[in-house]
Amino acid sequence: MSGRGQLVGGLMFLFATAAAPLLPDWIVSLATVALANALVVLGLVVLWRAGLVSFGQAIYYCIGAYAVALTARWTGFRDAFALVVIGGVAAGLVAALIGFLLARYREIFFAMLSLALSMILYGVLVKTESLGSTDGFSVATPTFLGFAPHRDTLGLSLYWLTLGVDAVCAVLISAYFRSVAGALAAPIRDNEIRVEFLGVSVASVVHAKVVISGILGGLGGALAALTIGHVDPNMSYWTTSGGFVFVTILAGASSVAAAFVGSLAYEAVRSFAFDLMPQLWQMTLGSVLLLTILFLPNGLGSLVSRVKRREEVKS
Amino acid sequence: MLTSFAILTDGLVYAAYLFIVAIGLTLIFGVMKILNVAHGSFYAFGAYGAATAVGIYANADWPAALGFLFMLVLAMTIGLVMGIILERGLLRQVYGKDEVITVLVTYATFLILEDVIVLLWGPQSYAAYQPMVSAGNIEIGGLVLSNYDILLVAIAAALALLAYWSLKFTRYGWLLTTVIFDRETAAAFGVNVTLIYTVTFIIGAVLGALGGAVMAPKIAVTLGIGVEVIVLAFAVVAIGGMGSIEGALVGALIVGICRAAAVHLVPQLELFVIYGVMALVLVVRPYGLFVRAQPRKI
Amino acid sequence: MLQSRRRIRYTLVGSAVATAMLASAQAQQSAAPAAAPVKLGIVSFLTGPAASPFGIPGRNGAEVVIEAFNSGKAPPPFDKVGLGGGKIEAKFVDEAGSAANVVTEYRNLVQRDQVDAVIGYVSSGSCLAVTPVAEELKELTVFYDCGTPRIFEEKARTYVFRVSPHATMDNVAAARYLLAKKKNLTSYSGINQNYAWGQDSWRDFVGAMKALAPTVEVDKVLFPKLFAGEYGAEVSTLLTSKSQALHTSFYDGDLEAFVYQEQARGLDKRMTVIMTTGEAAIWRLRDKLPDGTIIGGRGANGPLAADTAINKWFQKIYTERYNIPPTYPAYQMAQSLLGLKLAYEKAAKAGVKPTADEVAAAFKGIEFEGPAGHVKMALGDGHQGITETAYGTYRFNKQSREPEIVEIVRYPAECVNPPVGVDADKWIEEGMKGAKCN
């Protein structure tokens, strides 16, 4: 991201922070969910840049969420900041583990194997009756560094927390995109042999990407769990992953900001569809996705990045 | 003894079901490199079409066999029409795009078609049991089997043979094989790839619809049956090897037998069988049982 | 107060999305007649596999009952127009999607559309997810179909109610009926979907059987995955079993698929099937449902309901509108609406809308006669209703070509529900102490 881009991002962040109290609660909570999911999308973007698509990204989302819910349930520990970190770490560890396997796969096989893994987790959770099986269970309301917000301000607190985590991730990931490992995405998609002969282990770079996307997925899941106040195995079902891939395509891999814009756009469209045509919302979503692919092949983000490219060429 | 016999027969029946839903998917992937999520819609439309057909002939009280044929024909016609519309109207636009993009195009199509079903048939579910009930049952080795299930296995076997024969001994089959092996070269040698694509996709669609049709009498035709099938078919195809028809057959058999064994011996595992097998196979053979990775020449 | 604050916020909204969405919300508000209308959000599955068995009957039930309310044509004591004079404006929303969707849409109903109460939810998962939000938003919420007892056992609730009894009594009554009907029962098997509903149903049933007939043993325990559709292996397994009875909580698609497939192989000739939700399927399966099957309907609903005036009324308006008799989800919706109406009108003071707190206070512990019999908000500190339930045996009447349920046995609420203050699971484990069966 250019210095200009960072500036714009910063302004967007400040606006989002300041505007929240003026917005009606339902928009705030809708935005919170969207911004939490945006992290998962960002993780998919990291993979997608290297030509990898995961149809099982929900596994990290689910692990992050359950890590939060179970910590709160078993230890009674409820600090939001710590819980979010726990969620991210838990998912990161799992990603690091299955990364050894996934790093060997490409294209559709990468997608299918991650799908299989996420569905196995789904099965395990469905079998765990002590955790309510498919009914799931509720997540304790979090505290913020010892202070417990009143129910009227809880929504805002969670929104700001999510926004904060998003901002940190956005900065780190755009830094990552500017690093060698980040920039290696396209080369790995193009020509792995050359990458190896330049002296880089493709496997370890891909592995790192899997872990990063896993951590982001976990953070997203953790925030979602706190916002929704409920976790269930469906968070790991393949349709959940499908939804995230959907948003990724909508957003496009062109920039970090795209993930957030795309996720917000998706939540808005979905909510509209539910509101206006309760029985035909799938058709609406499908059409939107189709039109995006056909007429905006690089996603919403491409609108932004086109402008940026032109400026870079000029400068 | 009885149990092992039961496992075998149940496995075969389930395998037949899996193979019938997977063959169209693997064919399309092998030729066009498209992982067709809309295959679930073909299945669903086939089932709904079959239910409609059965409704018609149940009222017109025709002989069961005729009704069964009518059911298949109607369903396959629906598949044919959908195949043409989708391939000509939509997929044309995205040929040559990234594999994943095409997957998502079919995913979007699937979402849309799910609601088209609601528009055409409404949210209520349909029954088409007549063919299976009128087929009756037979007792073999102390186990009562439904004749319809046996018919199902026969249909699957026939499909497998037909596929084998047409790939080995027909002109289209040869052309297909060349395209599967190397599209560019095939095109360079004057094979009309676009035509092959159209034909293949239509065949795949018809097979998907056929799968729905033959299953319709066993199930309640209701919203969401497509979703379940997609992942099943994906798993089978991934196990056997994307685009390999013998792979789909073997994959279906493995999953079928494993599932039957699980249900009979350790019912708790039933939920994991398919994905467990899939993960295991992919770990050992990253490209599935019947596909080898070609090392790149430098 | 909360309301007014929200309005101020509304005027300050900047984002295009927001304004667009609000436009619709406010349009609805400005269209308010003199006797302020009462807005109800009604949530059930309108798409997906659960739509046809539960969601759509629920919605249909809501539509006819609300119509009757608004025209003041419901039988007394429900004959006041709308809710306390205010006509009901219903907004129907799809329950489909993840818990995140369900909760988001719930918030949209409450905070964007400003509905006065929410009625709905089929999936226990949805109910568990919505409950804390309802409490947080102080929104009056009535669950109509979801069955898990956890909602009021995990915590005391203030704004959440459930008129329909929870699922415990379904399987307790099933056990009682089976044992009464099959004196020489020695073993039974079960096939249930591999998710919370199936697992809980089976656990309750086995518990009840243990308590009532410790010597009867469990044989095959099958848990096919939800919406599996193909049950060949399961049927064979059962064909190799010596059980005389089979318990299932299957519904709609899975139930029908299982019935077709087991019939093709004559399983029902070997063992009696107990369907805890069978009532919802009889009008579709008709002569395909084997005679002698034991049928339950999540309470004394449909053909299991007592032949009272109000039941006749509901049967009539529903059948006239949809020319198919109402199934239990429709009954549950009707019961929920009737309960809400009573509570609302009990709380309403001349002309002014009662607040959520007033209605909630009035709702606690009320009793009334509904189509499905006498309701008593007895459990969960007056938030969870109990009713009598009934089981019967299915028969397809060859003369009238109509399904019938015969040998109906009624179980008083206290016979099949835990006493106040006892958790359902514990009650069953400890042998269902204090059950009062006439």
Place this chain on the structure above:
Amino acid sequence: MSAILAVRNLEKTFGSLVAARDITVSVPAEQTVGVIGANGAGKTTFINMITGHLTPSKGSIWFEDKEITGQPSREITRLGISRSFQVAQVFPSLTVFENMCIAAAIARRRGGIFGNIVTPVHSPAATAEAEATIELFQIGRYREIIASALPQGVRKLLDIGMAVVGWPRLLLLDEPTSGISIEEKFDLMKVAMSALRSRKITVLFVEHDMEIVTRFADRVLAFYDGTVIADGTPTQTLSNPQVQELISGVRLKTSVKKPGNA
């Protein structure tokens, strides 16, 4: 001065097929060695073994007195041996500049497992390095062109440039002029070789064109049937009767891509 590359009794067999046997060569620093031989004579196998793409069945490879036998290619690259390819291996979706930048950044990245992550791809030093290399190989006017759209010759130079940008001490070129029209071959080699000389890089290049070999190599290895049958100055090797008979053929002065009899 000791040899920068020393190869001892190298052998590679694929099942019963012997692709390379008993190869013993030592190359002093800054020498330019041409490698000739018919197709299948073992030239590429030889290079693939040195660069770690193939593991030798027997024998050892030493680089700057360190044994590198059987190490993965990326390790060997890090040690200072890089290569170009018979078919240019570049990143088709990136521009020439981006291709060069990534190569430069990789070469200058910090160590440690997080080296790739903590090194920015556009550090001034790396960018300067990339610019310099682009100029060195005279492909500046293609700077912003996507690699997939480059003419064959430029892509070859880019391929070599990406191998050079990391300042390797030993460079192996596998048929740098293959797929290049006879007219362009010489210019391409001129550009490439002068660039390599200017960086004092030891070079091994596989070539079929005897004129190019005589023109650019200080020394020529002749491969036949998996082993070295002649080793010396171009004139010595090419005048070797065995070589003339088996490889270059009598048409020494004409430049045919493949010898008539092999």
